[in-house]
Amino acid sequence: MTLPQGQSPENPFPVRGVAVRVAGWIDKLGSVWVEGQIAQLTLRPNSNTAFITLRDPAADMSMSLTCPRDLVVNAPVKMTDGTQVIVFGKPTFYTGRGSFSLRVSEIRAVGIGELxxxxxxxxxxxxxxxxxxxxxxxxxxxxxxxxxxxxxxxxxxxxxxxxxxxxxxxxxxxxxxxxxxxxxxxxxxxxxxxxxxxxxxxxxxxxxxxxxxxxxxxxxxxxxxxxxxxxxxxxxxxxxxxxxxxxxxxxxxxxxxxxxxxxxxxxxxxDTAAEQALVGELRHRSAQALRNWVKREQHLIAQLRSRPALARPLDAIEARAEEISRTRAAGRRDITRLLAAESDRIGHLAARLTTLGPAATLARGYAVVQTVPPSGPAGVLRSVAEAPRGTRLRVRVADGAVLAVSEGEFEPEGKAGQ
Structure with a gap:
């Protein structure tokens, strides 16, 4: 399959073929309005054509313009480098040089109001x-x-x-x-x-x-x-x-x-001088503020020291000490009185116990007679029947105890003669 011309190294375009086609494509664009700044304006003495380089102020792009010399010379506003303009022209590709240019037929300078x-x-x-x-x-x-x-x-x-x-x-x-x-x-x-x-x-x-x-x-x-x-x-x-x-x-x-x-x-x-003056002023103000603060604190401390609580701090302790002493004395007095009363009560109770106890009874001449069995504990003799003849007895008196042997029941003499 044979590729179209220009699509393979075997069938390339000649330079003139590419130039003619590019010129044809550009020619189809028609005339356009373009805005930009004049970067370079060239007016040759013996030429009726002015050459202008127009650049985009917002991008690093430019294009070449050609126009009749009279269009620049007779413009209502003087055309110089940097002038903002709007041009009307037709894009043209010169096949002989292979260059692009815009053939301008009208130039308008952008006025101050428009800017x-x-x-x-x-x-x-x-x-x-x-x-x-x-x-x-x-x-x-x-x-x-x-x-x-x-x-x-x-x-x-x-x-x-x-x-x-x-x-x-x-x-x-x-x-x-x-x-x-x-x-x-x-x-x-x-x-x-x-x-x-x-x-x-x-x-x-x-x-x-x-x-x-x-x-x-x-x-x-x-x-x-x-x-x-x-x-x-x-x-x-x-x-x-x-x-x-x-x-x-x-x-x-x-x-x-x-x-x-x-x-x-x-x-x-x-400013160095102003900053130094400011630093000096701030140092003075800070020193004065510190002195004022110290004075206020000294005055406050003096007021605190003049108060009774700090001027005579032991007064409150001494007053409490006297109160404590009185309270201790009252407490000792009450305790002593209570102990005396309780001692008297205990003495009375002891006397009553002594009076009611067996020792007091024995001291008055009474005795406690106990039977002494051969074995077992001794028992209190409560009846004559519990002490027949020969029963061993222990007689407890106030100052001790004696042993005796029962001879039987005692009969009074008058009762025995009857």
């Missing part, structure tokens, strides 16, 4: 996305060690910032990136410098500085690409563009807006 309207539309867009939210603002360090500075080469803004910052804090250091600050090449160079400083770990804060100028001069600082790059930075960014009335969009997305480059230096670098 401001576009900036306002971009401002509303960025605001709707939340890029102006104060919560996204990164705090600027109190004393930055190294300041990244993006500004024009040998510009007044660079001189002012470095002079003021060094005068306020001599130890501060700078990492300077000089770029174009107006025109078609400003945005790419500023973005590149911003990325480099943001990646530098020694840089604590980045200052974007430029002196005042017209709306066209400050147009790069309202560019969408630059604004979004500022938001993406992890290092705090300070915008010091123009003078007080100037307000490009980078002021709104930056972490801190300074009215002028000099104001930026004052706001990010503390």
């Amino acid at each position: 401001l309207a576009r900036i306002e539309r971009l401002r509303r867009l960025l605001e709707a996305e939340g890029l102006f939210d104060p919560r996204l603002k990164r705090p600027v360090p109190f004393l930055p060690h190294t300041i990244g500075l993006i500004t024009g080469r040998a510009s007044a803004a660079e001189h002012d910032i470095m002079a003021v910052a060094s005068g306020r804090w001599p130890a501060v250091r700078f990492a300077v990136r000089n770029t174009v600050v107006q025109g078609p090449n400003a945005v790419p160079q500023i973005v590149e410098a911003l990325r480099a400083l943001d990646a530098d770990p020694d840089v604590d804060v980045i200052v974007l500085a430029r002196g005042g100028g017209s709306v066209e001069d400050l147009l790069p600082f309202s560019d969408e690409t630059l604004c979004r790059e500022i938001v993406r930075c992890t290092t705090p960014v300070v915008s010091a563009i123009g003078h007080e009335p100037d307000n490009p969009l980078c002021d709104l997305v930056a972490d801190l807006r300074a009215a002028t480059p000099t104001d930026a230096a004052k706001r990010i670098v503390p």
Whole structure:
């Protein structure tokens, strides 16, 4: 199977064939309106054709334009590098050189009103996305060690910032990136410098500085690409563009807006003399506060010491000691009285027991007679019948006991004669 021409090394297109086909495809695009910035304008003396390089301010892209010389020379607004224009032309591919160009038949310069309207539309867009939210603002360090500075080469803004910052804090250091600050090449160079400083770990804060100028001069600082790059930075960014009335969009997305480059230096670098004066004042205030506190505490201690509880701390103990002594004496007296009463009661009970006991009875002349059997315990003799003749008896008297033998029942003499 034979492949179509250009689809195999055996059947290639000639150069002219590719050029003609590309020209045909591009020709089908028709005429278009294109907007951009003039990056380079060339008017050759002996040529009726003007050559223009038109670039996209938001991207590193450009294209070549050709137009009649009179279209540039007789334009109502002077065409120079950096002018924002809208052109109408037809894309053309030149087969002889193999180059692409846009053949322009109409050029319109974008006026100030249109530029401001576009900036306002971009401002509303960025605001709707939340890029102006104060919560996204990164705090600027109190004393930055190294300041990244993006500004024009040998510009007044660079001189002012470095002079003021060094005068306020001599130890501060700078990492300077000089770029174009107006025109078609400003945005790419500023973005590149911003990325480099943001990646530098020694840089604590980045200052974007430029002196005042017209709306066209400050147009790069309202560019969408630059604004979004500022938001993406992890290092705090300070915008010091123009003078007080100037307000490009980078002021709104930056972490801190300074009215002028000099104001930026004052706001990010503390003043040595002012800080020393503040330290001195704080030391004086702290010393005075400490003295006042000591005086208050001394007065409080004096008041506490003057109170009876601390002035005579033993008074309460002595008063309690007397009360305790009285209570102890009363307790001893009551106990002694109770013991005496109980002793008397016990004596009376002992006397009664003594009186009622067998010993007292024996002392009055009575005796206790017990039978003493040959075995077993002795028993009290309660009847004469229990002591027949020959019964051994033990007679207990007050001072002891005697043994006796019963002779039988005792019969009185009168009763025995009967």
